[in-house]
Structures are given as structure tokens and as C-alpha cells.
Amino acid sequence: MKYQTAITKIEDEREFVRGYSLEELTTKKSFVETVYLVLRGELPTAAETRLLNALLTAAIDHGPGTASGQVARIVASAQNSPHTALAAGILAMGERHGGAIEGAARFFQENKETGHIAGLVQSLKEQKIRLPGYGHAVLTHDGRSDVLLGVAKETGFYGPHCALAEKIGAVLNQISSKPIPLNIDGAMAAILLDMGFDWRLTKGFFIIARVPGLVAHIYEEMAGGEGLRRVPEEEIEYSGPEPRAL
Amino acid sequence: MKYQTAITKIEDEREFVRGYSLEELTTKKSFVETVYLVLRGELPTAAETRLLNALLTAAIDHGPGTASGQVARIVASAQNSPHTALAAGILAMGERHGGAIEGAARFFQENKETGHIAGLVQSLKEQKIRLPGYGHAVLTHDGRSDVLLGVAKETGFYGPHCALAEKIGAVLNQISSKPIPLNIDGAMAAILLDMGFDWRLTKGFFIIARVPGLVAHIYEEMAGGEGLRRVPEEEIEYSGPEPRAL
Amino acid sequence: MKYQTAITKIEDEREFVRGYSLEELTTKKSFVETVYLVLRGELPTAAETRLLNALLTAAIDHGPGTASGQVARIVASAQNSPHTALAAGILAMGERHGGAIEGAARFFQENKETGHIAGLVQSLKEQKIRLPGYGHAVLTHDGRSDVLLGVAKETGFYGPHCALAEKIGAVLNQISSKPIPLNIDGAMAAILLDMGFDWRLTKGFFIIARVPGLVAHIYEEMAGGEGLRRVPEEEIEYSGPEPRAL
Amino acid sequence: MKYQTAITKIEDEREFVRGYSLEELTTKKSFVETVYLVLRGELPTAAETRLLNALLTAAIDHGPGTASGQVARIVASAQNSPHTALAAGILAMGERHGGAIEGAARFFQENKETGHIAGLVQSLKEQKIRLPGYGHAVLTHDGRSDVLLGVAKETGFYGPHCALAEKIGAVLNQISSKPIPLNIDGAMAAILLDMGFDWRLTKGFFIIARVPGLVAHIYEEMAGGEGLRRVPEEEIEYSGPEPRAL
Numbered sequence: 015m016k017y018q019t020a021i022t023k024i025e026d027e028r029e030f031v032r033g034y035s036l037e038e039l040t041t042k043k044s045f046v047e048t049v050y051l052v053l054r055g056e057l058p059t060a061a062e063t064r065l066l067n068a069l070l071t072a073a074i075d076h077g078p079g080t081a082s083g084q085v086a087r088i089v090a091s092a093q094n095s096p097h098t099a100l101a102a103g104i105l106a107m108g109e110r111h112g113g114a115i116e117g118a119a120r121f122f123q124e125n126k127e128t129g130h131i132a133g134l135v136q137s138l139k140e141q142k143i144r145l146p147g148y149g150h151a152v153l154t155h156d157g158r159s160d161v162l163l164g165v166a167k168e169t170g171f172y173g174p175h176c177a178l179a180e181k182i183g184a185v186l187n188q189i190s191s192k193p194i195p196l197n198i199d200g201a202m203a204a205i206l207l208d209m210g211f212d213w214r215l216t217k218g219f220f221i222i223a224r225v226p227g228l229v230a231h232i233y234e235e236m237a238g239g240e241g242l243r244r245v246p247e248e249e250i251e252y253s254g255p256e257p258r259a260l
Numbered sequence: 261m262k263y264q265t266a267i268t269k270i271e272d273e274r275e276f277v278r279g280y281s282l283e284e285l286t287t288k289k290s291f292v293e294t295v296y297l298v299l300r301g302e303l304p305t306a307a308e309t310r311l312l313n314a315l316l317t318a319a320i321d322h323g324p325g326t327a328s329g330q331v332a333r334i335v336a337s338a339q340n341s342p343h344t345a346l347a348a349g350i351l352a353m354g355e356r357h358g359g360a361i362e363g364a365a366r367f368f369q370e371n372k373e374t375g376h377i378a379g380l381v382q383s384l385k386e387q388k389i390r391l392p393g394y395g396h397a398v399l400t401h402d403g404r405s406d407v408l409l410g411v412a413k414e415t416g417f418y419g420p421h422c423a424l425a426e427k428i429g430a431v432l433n434q435i436s437s438k439p440i441p442l443n444i445d446g447a448m449a450a451i452l453l454d455m456g457f458d459w460r461l462t463k464g465f466f467i468i469a470r471v472p473g474l475v476a477h478i479y480e481e482m483a484g485g486e487g488l489r490r491v492p493e494e495e496i497e498y499s500g501p502e503p504r505a506l
Numbered sequence: 507m508k509y510q511t512a513i514t515k516i517e518d519e520r521e522f523v524r525g526y527s528l529e530e531l532t533t534k535k536s537f538v539e540t541v542y543l544v545l546r547g548e549l550p551t552a553a554e555t556r557l558l559n560a561l562l563t564a565a566i567d568h569g570p571g572t573a574s575g576q577v578a579r580i581v582a583s584a585q586n587s588p589h590t591a592l593a594a595g596i597l598a599m600g601e602r603h604g605g606a607i608e609g610a611a612r613f614f615q616e617n618k619e620t621g622h623i624a625g626l627v628q629s630l631k632e633q634k635i636r637l638p639g640y641g642h643a644v645l646t647h648d649g650r651s652d653v654l655l656g657v658a659k660e661t662g663f664y665g666p667h668c669a670l671a672e673k674i675g676a677v678l679n680q681i682s683s684k685p686i687p688l689n690i691d692g693a694m695a696a697i698l699l700d701m702g703f704d705w706r707l708t709k710g711f712f713i714i715a716r717v718p719g720l721v722a723h724i725y726e727e728m729a730g731g732e733g734l735r736r737v738p739e740e741e742i743e744y745s746g747p748e749p750r751a752l
Numbered sequence: 753m754k755y756q757t758a759i760t761k762i763e764d765e766r767e768f769v770r771g772y773s774l775e776e777l778t779t780k781k782s783f784v785e786t787v788y789l790v791l792r793g794e795l796p797t798a799a800e801t802r803l804l805n806a807l808l809t810a811a812i813d814h815g816p817g818t819a820s821g822q823v824a825r826i827v828a829s830a831q832n833s834p835h836t837a838l839a840a841g842i843l844a845m846g847e848r849h850g851g852a853i854e855g856a857a858r859f860f861q862e863n864k865e866t867g868h869i870a871g872l873v874q875s876l877k878e879q880k881i882r883l884p885g886y887g888h889a890v891l892t893h894d895g896r897s898d899v900l901l902g903v904a905k906e907t908g909f910y911g912p913h914c915a916l917a918e919k920i921g922a923v924l925n926q927i928s929s930k931p932i933p934l935n936i937d938g939a940m941a942a943i944l945l946d947m948g949f950d951w952r953l954t955k956g957f958f959i960i961a962r963v964p965g966l967v968a969h970i971y972e973e974m975a976g977g978e979g980l981r982r983v984p985e986e987e988i989e990y991s992g993p994e995p996r997a998l
Contacts (some may be wrong), residue, residue, distance in 0.1 A: 265745065280749075285752070301747075326663045341587075344587075496510075500515065500524055501547075503517075506531070506549075
């Protein structure tokens with residue numbers, strides 16, 4: 015048997031996602047409920063649906079200047095198909111762009127039982143280990159985190175991981191010279207753990223959320239007709255050997 | 261100015277998507293409403309939200325055997341990061357997999373005014389030009405199309421493009437020896453046009469819909485721990501020159 | 507049978523490429539000879555080896571400012587694996603970046619028999635159809651083309667496609683207000699056709715040539731440790747709706 | 753300054769790679785010499801050229817059944833552009849496919865000074881840590897490694913890393929129940945280190961070597977006209993919940 019799957023069954027030309035008829039889901043459930051179903055195996059409660067909606071909405075776009083946005087637009091500008099430009103944009107989501115959600119989730123899960131948070135954070139700082147899920151290249155305070163934690167509280171999913179994430183943030187701000195806010199990656203990570211998701215699935219939610227934003231940027235680039243994007247020569251500094259004979 | 265965008269504004273550390281505060285959207289609007297907003301520029305009505313939910317849900321997954329599903333799982337099996345496996349899966353969405361939505365939308369838009377559909381279809385058949393949006397590798401009738409057209413009617417968005425798509429399907433079934441159903445690509449294409457979207461944006465909706473399914477397959481592959489997938493030697497037939505001396 | 511292939515046979519733990527033992531090839535043939543073998547099915551003559559070396563060398567790099575170079579570096583800067591950054595860079599090689607070689611090769615192949623080149627070019631100009639393989643974003647004359655055509659002459663492979671390419675270039679320069687040089691894409695296309703390669707394989711040579719350059723840029727980016735690249739806010743102009751209430 | 757680079761300088765419409773005129777390189781140097789130059793910064797000696805030719809040739813292809821070969825062909829079968837299919841194939845080169853070269857190189861570099869190899873290997877075995885660069889999914893002995901180490905000896909580049917790699921292999925074969933050969937990844941890793949390359953650049957050489965093989969498979973797939981590849985339903989086993997009502 016080549017593939018074993020518990021996700022979708024196709025039988026007599028009908029599809030069942032996690033046991034539910036896809037045709038029924040199409041008319042009776044929202045897309046976000048089905049996203050939860052496909053990833054979790056069961057349908058969400060109303061509270062879970064509300065919270066997942068908030069998580070996905072909060073990360074839908076962050077402008078053309080992010081690594082994924084810029085890459086998607088450059089690849090689209092070279093006149094590629096939209097799915098090619100989108101895939102390239104997603105490839106930019108490495109450790110330093112969206113990847114923090116995975117790292118933060120792993121860290122929270124592994125340190126949930128820790129009694130002495132201040133000591134833990136201090137020791138990481140001394141080893142110069144940067145905590146994923148904290149700090150932001152542009153923002154000094156990440157309002158999106160507060161909003162998400164608010165919805166988590168309201169829906170009853172503010173649990174031990176969210177509490178840990180905020181305690182760590184408070185310690186970090188005490189011992190650092192500049193603000194290191196709990197960012198959207200960190201907040202999403204903590205909330206997804208408190209919803210019961212595995213840390214290895216957390217980055218997937220970030221990507222699902224951001225794909226529509228990237229599609230919008232690709233379409234804007236295609237419609238704009240700017241031509242091929244390239245770095246102007248005056249923004250490139252050559253520091254290698256001067257012209258020499260063979 | 262390097263990038264001009266009408267999608268997202270970042271100002272004083274706050275984000276505005278198409279003019280609306282992202283923090284407000286996060287608490288007050290659903291993800292699908294914000295998907296519509298980011299792609300269209302305006303918030304949807306309740307009818308538009310319902311129809312977009314149906315469109316996205318219908319395409320959320322089609323099992324591990326599709327080109328994108330298989331590719332995403334093979335790349336995950338080589339122990340790549342999830343975003344890398346997802347991007348590879350999306351790259352499989354070429355002309356023959358998901359690409360038909362774009363082709364169908366373009367065809368419907370260009371032939372909306374045509375009076376003589378039977379003649380048009382007959383002439384394409386004689387030139388052996390395959391109409392995108394019709395036929396299915398596995399299904400002889402695509403129930404998902406009926407369901408989507410049903411929701412389109414119910415929400416008042418069954419318009420000239422949907423009517424054209426169904427008329428073409430009827431003609432095709434009359435003149436062909438085997439069933440060539442209006443498939444989900446064709447139905448999505450017609451409905452998105454009747455909702456007012458440009459044909460160049462239609463494939464983006466298919467991708468947005470399928471990404472959560474692919475993420476589920478990647479996670480299942482990672483959790484399953486099958487090891488690296490490769491084609492067994494007995495499924496490869498060598499037809500080149502026999503061993504020869506240099 | 508899942509895959510039929512005439513490229514490589516694996517038998518009793520030994521590999522044969524196009525019939526030749528890979529172990530023998532490794533000690534007795536150069537990489538470029540084996541590249542020719544794997545793509546063409548037969549080993550090259552000395553003249554073919556020399557010409558292919560020239561073609562691949564000429565396209566090895568064009569700096570970090572090309573679409574592929576920039577994308578590869580941005581994706582590497584997000585701390586992705588090198589193969590991920592490379593794949594993203596390759597995705598940037600769309601119609602407008604490296605893609606011209608395919609378009610030019612197709613055009614030359616289809617118009618090889620044309621007697622009246624001036625009329626053909628004039629008519630394309632009137633229809634505002636841009637000929638692939640001519641013109642350059644930065645260069646007004648593409649010295650790399652002359653060098654390649656020189657090696658083609660020297661090795662006896664300057665044939666009807668090269669002659670056609672140069673005649674078209676001369677006509678274009680006569681009827682245009684600014685220089686539209688035969689660029690490296692156009693020269694590579696013509697030479698590869700005169701070597702007997704199919705136009706559908708031509709872009710593959712460009713990619714094979716450029717991959718080492720991209721690998722060098724990715725390594726330079728990783729070693730440089732610049733951190734995540736993003737577009738500074740002052741290079742982004744927002745042109746959408748002003749902040750508005752929900 | 754946006755990009756600093758020591759690779760290529762473009763000046764007065766002429767290109768210089770590591771200081772050498774690209775036009776001169778094109779006529780006077782082989783592609784493999786220029787590959788060495790672009791990655792190392794200096795031109796290779798004849799011995800280095802010979803050894804690099806052997807390394808690249810040995811890895812040029814391994815059939816359509818590898819993860820990268822299969823993915824490239826599936827993506828091509830969905831009627832994508834060749835560069836898109838190639839990028840997808842490269843994405844399959846994760847930890848478990850080609851990735852071992854990097855892991856092996858890192859391990860050899862870090863343990864070069866170790867006096868007690870048997871103890872080191874025994875301790876890894878007890879911790880069930882699998883050594884990258886040893887073992888093969890199909891082969892019980894990897895003849896390609898012997899050939900490469902032979903060329904390394906002949907060219908004078910068999911140094912401390914190659915010796916270490918072979919000693920580890922001998923210990924592994926002593927203490928294991930089944931053969932765990934030094935594979936091509938391990939041999940390439942050791943040789944590249946003895947040539948003076950950084951471990952972080954080693955995987956790049958594998959990719960450069962394999963790209964022409966993948967291009968050949970993509971072209972074969974495109975020419976073959978098999979239609980879209982998908983997993984037949986009988987090779988998929990569904991293990992999820994049975995059909996259930998919403």
C-alpha cells in the first residue's frame with residue numbers, strides 16, 4: 015500500500031473529509047470550520063471556530079515588504095504563473111519569517127512545567143539564545159498579540175501556554191534594554207497549544223493565514239505591469255578582486 | 261518608489277487592510293470575509309460570504325493521490341520543513357491540476373456573448389481542443405459542481421457565466437461518447453466570474469482552498485514516519501541503450 | 507509500469523547513464539561531456555564539448571541583482587536550507603528572466619525557412635510583438651553573444667539558426683530608435699538549435715549554467731549574516747483607501 | 753547599500769567573475785573550472801579540475817525513482833514550465849535525500865581530531881544516532897565512493913577527512929549486522945573538505961551535479977506525453993473515521 019491516510023476518503027465518486035460528506039460540509043459548514051476539521055479530525059465548537067477565525071485573520075497580510083511578499087512579487091514580475099509565484103513566496107517563510115511560531119510553540123510546550131521562569135529566561139539571555147516568538151523587526155509593541163490573547167480569554171482558551179508566554183514576555187522586558195514584545199508568532203503559538211494542537215502543526219496555520227495575502231500581492235503585481243523587478247546597479251556594492259588577467 | 265500597493269498600510273505600528281484596522285477585523289470579521297476583502301478591496305455581503313465559504317470548502321482536499329498531494333508528501337518524506345513541502349505541492353498545480361479553473365474562466369469570459377454555443381463547442385471538438393473545466397480523471401459526474409451551482413442560485417449569484425457553463429456541458433454530453441462533466445474547476449470559474457472576480461484571480465481561490473488540505477497531508481506524513489518515499493525499482497522500466505563500452 | 511526512462515539504468519547495484527557505466531564516466535569523462543550525454547543520449551565530439559563549455563560558462567552568473575539572484579538571497583536570508591533558497595531562485599526564471607531562450611529558440615525554429623526576414627520583423631514590430639532573445643534591460647550591446655557566436659563559428663556549429671538570429675538583429679537595429687542587441691538568450695538559443703537540440707530543452711541549459719552562480723550567492727548570503735532582508739517602509743507607497751471604520 | 757557581493761562585477765557593460773572577464777573565461781576556461789572559480793574565488797589547478805569533474809559526474813543522475821526525480825516528473829506531468837518542475841525536484845532534496853552530504857561534512861570536520869574513532873562510533877550506535885554519509889536504501893556497497901576516493905588519491909587530495917571517513921566505515925561494518933557502506937554523500941563530503949571547501953557548501957555541489965539529470969527527466973516526461981500522474985485509488989488505504997452524519 016503506497017499511501018495510508020485518515021484525511022479524505024473517495025468512494026463511489028463521493029468525497030468524505032474525516033468521515034463527513036464534502037458536499038454536506040460545503041453547504042452546512044464554513045471554510046474555517048472545515049479547515050479545523052481537516053487538520054484536527056473533528057469539527058470545532060463555536061468557541062473554537064471564533065478563535066481560529068481570529069488567529070487566521072490576524073496574520074492575513076503584512077505588506078509587500080516582508081520576505082515572502084517581496085519574493086512572491088519579484089517572481090510574479092518575471093511573468094510566472096501565480097502558483098509559481100506563490101510557492102516562491104512560501105519558500106521565504108524560513109526560520110526568520112513565520113518560523114518563530116514553530117520555535118515558540120516547541121519552547122512553550124517543553125517548558126510548560128518550569129517553576130522558575132525568571133531563571134530560565136536569564137540563563138537564555140546569558141547564553142545569547144534568542145527566544146522565538148518575542149521581538150519584532152519593526153514594531154516595539156505587537157498589538158496583534160493583545161487582540162489574539164483577548165479573544166483567547168473570551169473564548170475560554172487562555173490556558174497554561176498563554177500564561178507562560180506572557181510571563182516570559184514580562185521577564186524579558188524587565189531584563190532587556192529595548193522592548194522585546196511577545197509578537198504575533200509567539201501569541202499564535204501559545205494559543206494553538208492551548209487549543210490542543212501539536213507544535214509541529216503551528217507554522218501551518220501561519221501559512222494558511224498568509225496565503226490569501228500573498229495571492230493578493232501577486233495579482234496586484236500582475237495587474238500593475240511594472241515589468242521585471244531587479245536590484246538597480248547602484249544598490250549593489252562589489253567587494254571582490256579587481257579586474258585581473260587570466 | 262520600489263513597491264506601490266493598495267492592499268495593506270502599516271502606520272505607527274498599526275496595520276490597515278484595504279483601509280480597515282487589522283485588529284478590528286480580527287475581532288469583528290471572519291477569516292473568509294477578510295480573504296474576500298484582501299482580494300476584492302471591499303468587505304463581502306452575507307450572500308457573498310456564504311458563497312465564498314462554499315467555494316473554498318468544496319476544494320479543501322482530494323486525497324493524497326493528486327499531483328499536489330503526492331508531491332507534498334514525497335517532499336515531506338525527505339525531511340524538509342513543512343513550508344518547503346507545501347511549496348512543492350503548490351508547484352504541482354500546473355495546467356493539468358487546478359489550472360483548468362483559469363482556462364475555463366478565461367474561456368467563459370471571452371465567449372459570454374456567443375449566441376451559437378453548439379456551433380462553438382462542435383468546432384472546438386473538431387479541432388480537438390479540450391475545453392478546460394470539463395471532464396475528470398476519476399469522476400464521471402462531479403457532484404461538487406451541482407452543490408456549488410446550487411449555493412450560487414440560492415445566494416443570487418447564478419448569472420450569465422454559470423448559465424453558459426451549464427449550456428456548454430449539455431452540448432458536450434450530447435456530442436461525446438463518454439461523459440464530460442462540468443467539473444469543480446469549471447463551476448468555480450463560472451461562479452467567481454458571476455461574483456465579479458477577474459479570471460486571472462480564479463486559480464488563486466483554488467490554491468487558497470487546497471492549502472489546508474495539503475498542510476494536513478504534510479503533517480500526516482511527518483507524523484507517520486514512513487521514511488523517504490521512492491519509486492520501487494520494479495515500477496521503473498528502462499528503455500534506453502544497453503550497457504556499452506566507452 | 508509507473509515510469510519508463512531511457513536515461514539511467516540501475517542493475518546489480520551499478521548505474522549506467524545512456525548505456526555507459528557511471529563509474530567509468532566518472533574517471534574518463536568530464537562533467538560537461540556527461541551533461542551532454544544525459545541530455546542528448548550520446549557523448550559529444552571535442553568540438554561539441556568545447557562549444558557546450560562556452561555556452562554554460564557564459565551564463566554562469568549575472569550578479570545579485572537579477573530576479574533569481576535577489577530571490578535566492580532573500581530566501582536564504584530568512585534562514586532556509588540552501589536547496590530551498592536555490593529552488594526559489596530558479597522559480598524566478600519566468601518568461602522575462604531566462605525564459606527568452608525558449609521563446610527565441612521556438613521562433614528561430616519556426617521561421618528558419620522564411621525568405622523575407624525584413625518583412626517578418628517589420629510586421630512583428632507593427633503588431634508590437636517583442637521578439638524574445640533581443641534587447642537587454644541593462645546592456646546596449648551584449649558582448650557575450652559575440653563571443654558565443656565566435657566559438658560556434660570556430661567549432662563549425664554556426665549554422666542556419668545562428669545566421670537567422672544575426673540577420674534579425676541587423677533588421678531590428680535598422681528599424682528601431684534604440685539598440686536592440688541579440689542577447690545571450692538569443693545567441694544560446696540559435697547555437698543550441700544548430701547543435702541539434704530541441705527548442706524545448708534550451709532553457710534547461712540556461713538553468714544548468716546559472717545554478718552554480720546562484721549557489722555562490724546563497725553561500726555568500728549565509729556567510730554574510732546580514733539577517734532577514736525586507737523592503738524598508740520608505741520604499742513602499744500605499745495607494746489604497748485611507749483608514750476607515752468597519 | 754542593499755547587496756554586497758564579491759562574486760560578480762558588472763562594469764561598463766562587461767562582466768567580471770571573481771575579477772576575471774567572463775568573456776575571456778568563456779573562451780579560455782571550461783565550465784567546471786568556472787564553477788570552481790565562482791564558488792571558491794580562485795581558479796583551480798589541473799588536479800582540482802579533474803577531481804571536481806569526477807565529483808560532479810558521479811552524482812549526475814540516479815533514475816526517476818529518487819524523491820527529486822519523481823517529484824520533478826510529477827510536476828512536469830501537470831504541464832508546468834521546466835524551471836518550475838526543476839525547482840520542485842530540488843525541493844525534495846531534504847535531510848534524507850542528498851542532505852547527508854552536509855551532515856557528513858559537518859561531522860567529519862568536527863571530529864577530525866578525534867583519536868578514538870571506535871569509541872565514538874560505538875557511542876553513537878548506542879544512542880541510536882544514525883551517521884549521515886553511510887548506508888544506502890538500495891545498494892549494499894556504493895562503488896561510486898571507491899571510484900571517487902580513487903580519483904582523490906590520484907590527484908593528491910586524499911587527506912585527513914577521507915581517511916577518517918574510511919576508518920569510520922570500517923568500524924561501522926565491524927559492529928553492524930548489515931552492511932553500512934560509505935555512500936556517495938559521505939565520500940563527496942570527505943573529499944570536498946580535503947579540497948578545502950566549507951561543509952556548508954557541500955550540498956551545493958550535489959545539487960549542481962544532479963540538476964542536469966533532473967532536466968533530462970523533465971524533458972523526457974514532457975516529450976513522453978503520459979498525461980497527469982496521480983496515485984491510483986487502489987494504492988491508497990483510508991484509515992480514518994467511516995462516513996458519518998454532520
